[in-house]
Amino acid sequence: MQTGLATPLPFLADLTVAQRDAACQDGPVLVLAGAGTGKTKTLTAAIARRIASGVTPSRILAVTFTNKAARGMTERIAAVLGEGAQPGWVGTFHGLGARQLRIEPEAAHLRPGFDIMDADDSRRLLKRVMKSMQIDAAIDEGIATSRDPVKLMAKRIETFKDNLIAPEDAALRVEGLIGAATRERRPIDAAGFRAAVPVYIEYQRRLREANAADFGDLLLWPARTMQIDEAYRLRWAGRFDCVLADEYQDVCYVQYAWLRLLSADHHQIFAVGDDDQAIYSWRGSDLVYLRRFLKEYPDGKLIRLEENFRSTAHILDAANGVIAHDAERMGKTLFTRKPAGDPIEILRFADAGAEANGIADEIQRRHGEGIGWDDMAILYRSNFLSRGFEEAMMRRRIPYVLVGDVGFYQRAEVKDALAFLRIATTPDDVQSDEAFRRVINTPPRGFGPKALDELEAEAAFRQSSMLRAIETADLPARCRGAGLKFVDLIRHVGQDTRSSVADQISALLDGSGYRAMLRASRAETTEDRLENLQELLEIAGGFHTARELLDHAALATSGPGEDRGERVKMMTLHKAKGLEFPHVFLPGWEAGAFPPPYGDVAEERRLAYVALTRGMRRVTVSHCEYRRGYEAPSLYVDDIPHGHKVSGWLRANARVKSMGSGQAKTIVSWPTDAELVGRMGG
Template identity: 35%
Template sequence: EIVARAYQRYQQLLQRNDGLDFDDLLLVTVKGLQRDEELRRRYQARYKHLLVDEFQDTNMPQYELIQLLASTDGSLFVVGDEDQSIYGWRGADYRNVDRLRRAFPELHTLLLETNYRSTQMIVDAAKGIISHNLIRTPKNLRAAGGTGEPVVVREAYSRDDEAEFVVSEIERLVAAGEFRLGDFAVMYRMNAQSRAVEEAFLRHRLPYRLVGGVRFYQRREIKDVLSYLRLLVADGDWVSFERVVNAPSRGIGEVSLRTLRQAAGSLGLGPYEALCRLRDDHTWQHGLTKRAVVALVGFLEVWDRVRALAQSATVADLIDAVLISFEYSQHLGPDSAEAEERLQNIRELRAVAVDRYPVPGIESLASFLDGVALVAEVDQLEEGVEAPVLMTLHTAKGLEFPVVLIVGMQEGILPHSRAVERLNDNPSEGLRELEEERRLCYVGITRAMRRLYLLHSLSGGVYGQDSRNQPSRFLKDLPPEVLATADRRQRARASRQASALSTPVGRPGTAPEPAGDAVKEVRVPEYRVGETVVHARFGEGVVIEYKPTRNDADVTVAFANKGVKRLLASIAPLERK
C-alpha cells in the first residue's frame, strides 16, 4: 500500500513538472499506439523501414513498440545475439529473439559467423563455454585473425596472489615489448573484487584506470549546468529550479523555497510562473523575507535574459551564459585543483555542444538535452591515457582490448552465488540465471583480441572471509586444445577436479610464481598502536590498528582533521613524529 501511494504521488509530481521517466517514455508511447489506430497507422506509414540494434537487450515494452511500428507492408531489420544478453536484471529479455521469429514467420535469418576481433583460440574458448546454454541460436564462429596464443588458466592461492600475477604478467609483457600498458583490461564480476587488484597496482607503482566511478554526466557541476539549461526549455521544472536556485548561494533559505512552492502548488504554477507572480503581485511576498524576494526576483531577471538569448544562441553560448550570467563559475569555489577540474568538466560538456549541436535555436538545445538524457551507460574512456583499465564484466560490454585478464573465475563469483543457490530453491529460475552468468562470461572472453587469461584463487572470499573455493564450472567447458601446454597436463592428471584446469601461482608460505621477472620485494614498515604519525596529505594522526597481511600490512590511522583512514603500510606517505 505504501509503495502504491508513493508511486501515485510520484506520477503526480511527474505530471506537474511536465516530465516522463525512462519507463514512461516507453509505456506512454506503447499505450498511445495501442489505443489510437490513426496514430499507429501514421507512424507505420512514416517509418517504412525499421532497424533495431542490440535486439537481445530489448525488454517487453520495447518489443511491443517494435511490433506496433512494423507495418505489414514495411520492412524490419534487427541485429542481435542471445549469447550477449547480460542485462536480464534490468528487464532485458533475450527470449524476444524467439518471440520475433514466431511473430514474423517469414523472417529471414542471416548468421554472422566471422569474428574480426579475436583469435581462433579465444573464439573456440568462448564457443566451448556458451554452447552449454540451451536457449540460443547455434553458430559456427570462425576467427579472421589467425590461430593465436593458447588461453592461460591460472590458479592462485589467494586473491592477493591472483592480483600479484595479473600485475606481474602485465609488467612482463610490456617489458618484452609485446604490448603497451593501455592494451590491458582486468575484468571481474563484482566491484568488490577490484580491491586486491588495485592494491597490487599500487605496490608495483603502476598506473591504472578504474572504470565505473562517478561518471561524467553524474558529476555535480555537470548536473547543475544541465539543470540550468533545462529551465530554458521547461520552465515548469521544479526539480531543476530547486537544484540551481542556490548555486551559487543567493541567500534563499529552505523556508522561503517551501513557502514559494506551497503557494505555487495551490495554483498549479511552475517555478517561472511563480516568480513572475511574486514580482507582479506584492500579496505573494507575505511569508518571505525581503532578502529572499530580492534574490528570487533577481534570479527571474537573469532567467528572462537567458531565455530570450536561447531563441537564437547555440548550446555552447548558453553554457557560457550559465557560467557568466547566472554566475555559476563562482559556485566552483576559489582557485584550486578541484575547482579547475570541475571547470574542465564543464569545458568538456561545452566541447560536446560545439561539436554535435552547432545550430543555434531552442530546438538544438532540446535535442542536446535529450541526447544527454539518453547517453550510453559506458561513459567516456579517455583517449590517450596509457594505463590498464579495471572494470566489471557488465561495463566491458561493447569494448575490446588486446589483452584481457578475468579474475575470480570460481563458484560463487562467476557464476554468482545467487544463481547457484537459486538452482536448489527454484530450478527453472536458477537455470535462467545461470545461463545469464554463462553469457556474461562469454561476453568477457570475447572482449579479448590477442591474449586471454582466466584466473581463480584457491582460498579467500570476495570480502576477505576464509573459504576454500571451487573453480568456476565454466572452466570445465573449455576445449583442451585451447589451453596452454601446462594447463593441459594439469587437466589430464586430475580430470575429475575443476582445480586441475589450472597451474598454481602460490601456496602458503611461498611467494607467488611470477610470469617472467621476479616480483619486486617491498619493504613494509611497522607501526605501533598509539604511535603518532604525519601523512603528507591528511596531516597528523594516531595509529589505532596495525594488521599484517600476506604481502603488506594495513595501518589504520585516526587523523585530527580527516577522520579515520585505512592505508597500505608499504605505500602510505607516513612519517613518525
C-alpha cells in the first residue's frame, strides 16, 4: 500500500482490508468486485483518499454509470472531506464528453453553444436525410426491407461512432471490414454497410450545419481527436492526475479508448468492475477490456472484493449457483457473514394477469405487515411486462413509480417547452431551426407546409435562421402577422437576462398561447400535461442558464421525482443494475422469455445474476404457465440450487424468524420496568 499519509483517514476505518487496500493503491488498479461487495463505497474512498493525499480535486476524473451515482459520490466525498473537496470531473461518459466538447467544440467541427440532440431528435433528422437521399427506394435490400429502416440506419451510425469511425473514414473502414469478414467466411451485410456510408456523411453534415451533436458525437470526437492530434491529447490528459471508472465491464470501444488516451502518460487508472455483471454487449460493450486490463498495464494490481454486504446467505448462494454455470468467468467466490435468511420463493401462476394480481396482493400484504412501499421492487426482463403490473397497482391504489423512465423529457409538452427556450436562447442561429419547426405552428398560427417551404427558401437565400426569415419572407398576411408576434415574444424573452430560466419558460408558454391551448383542450391528458410543465418549471429552478437545462434534459439518465415519496419501484433488470432493495419480485422467468429467443444465453445468465443479487432480504421469482403460449420455467429457475429455493409464498410460520437484516445492533438498551415506572407511572 502506498497511502503516502502520516495519519490514518477516518473514512477508511469502516472498509474491509481488501476495500482499503484497493482505495489506497496508486498506479493502475483493477478492482474485480462481486455484487454487493461495496464497489461504490470503494470507488468513493479511492477518490477521497487521493484528495486527502494531496491530489487537487479538480484534477480528478471519475466516470460512473448514472448521473445519480455521480451525485451520490460527490456528496459522500464532501461529507467526509468538506465542501471544497468535490472532484472536478465526475459524471457519465456522455456528460463528461459533452463537457470536453463544450470547452473545445472545434474537435467536433462545432461552434460554441452547440445543441445536444437526444435520440428522438437525431432519429428525426436521420429520417429527413434518408428521405432526401431516397433511401426508402430499394437501393439496398438490407435497409429497404427492414421493418424500420431508420432504426437500422441509426444503429449502424451508432456502431460507427462507438468504434471511433468518423464519416470521412467510413468508406475505407467498411471495405476493410467486408474484406476481413469475407476472408474469415463470416456473414456480413455488405450492401447495408456500404449504403450506410453516404447516409452517415450527409447526416453528419446536417448535424454540423445545425450546430448540433448527437450522443455518439460526445465521445467520438474527443477520443478521435486525442487519437490523431497529440497536442490536443496532451492538453487533455495533462488536466488530470488520475482517472477512475465504475462498471468497467460495460465499456465499449470508444469509452475504453477515451479512458486509455487520458491515462496513457501517468497510468493512474482505477477501474472497478464485475465480469459476472456484464449485461450490455448488445450496446457494444465488451468484457475484453476488463479481461485484458493487466496485460495492458503490466504494472497494475488486481484486487478482488468478495465479501457481500447486501444479501442473506440463501440469496447469495442462489445467485452463486446460477452464475457458476458460466464457464468463462474470471472467478470470484462471494461470501456473506449475514444469517441464512429466507430461501428464494418460486411462484407459478396460470397467466400474466394472475401473476400481476398475485404479486400486487403480496405487496399489499407485506405493506400491512409493516414493510415500506419503497422497500419493495418489481424488476422485469422486458419493458412490455410493466403494463400488467401498473394496472394491478392502480386498481389497489398502491403507490408506484416507473424508474429510469426518461420518457419525461420525451413528452411532447416538455419537448415543446424546451424548444421555445432553445429558440429564445439562439434566435438568429440556424441551429434553432429544428426547434422552430417544432413549435411555430403550436398553437396554430397558419404555418402549414406551404408557408414553411417559403420560410425555408427565404432562410436559405438570406443564410439566416427561419425565425429571422419571417421578417422578409413572402407570407400570407395573417400568417405573417402571427409570425411577427411570435418573433417579438421570442426576442423579448431571450433578451430578458434578469429573469430566471423557469420564468423565461413560463413567459414563453403563456405568451405563445401554449398553456392556454392546453387548458382549452378537453383531452383526458390535459391535466397531466399541465402538471408535467409545472414539473419542468420546478426542475428549471435548479439551473442558472438555459444551456445547462437543455444539456441536462438531453443527457438525463433518469426521470425526475423517482426518489420522491414512498412508492414501490418498478424497472427493467438493466435499470436495476447497481441498486438494492429489501424485497425483490422477479416476474416473467419463462423459458421463452428469459433468455429471450434472440438473447445470448451467457449474457442473459449474468442478467439473472444481477437480478437475484439486487435482493437484500427476500427474493421472489415467478413464471406463468401461459403467456403468449404455454411456457416452461426459465432454465435459470432450475439453476437455482435446491436448498436455496421453495415453491410458493413463505408464510410467517415457515420463515426464519428474523427482523431487519437479522442482526439488530444494541444502540439503546431497553428500559427496565423500574425506569418505566419512574417515567410513566404515577
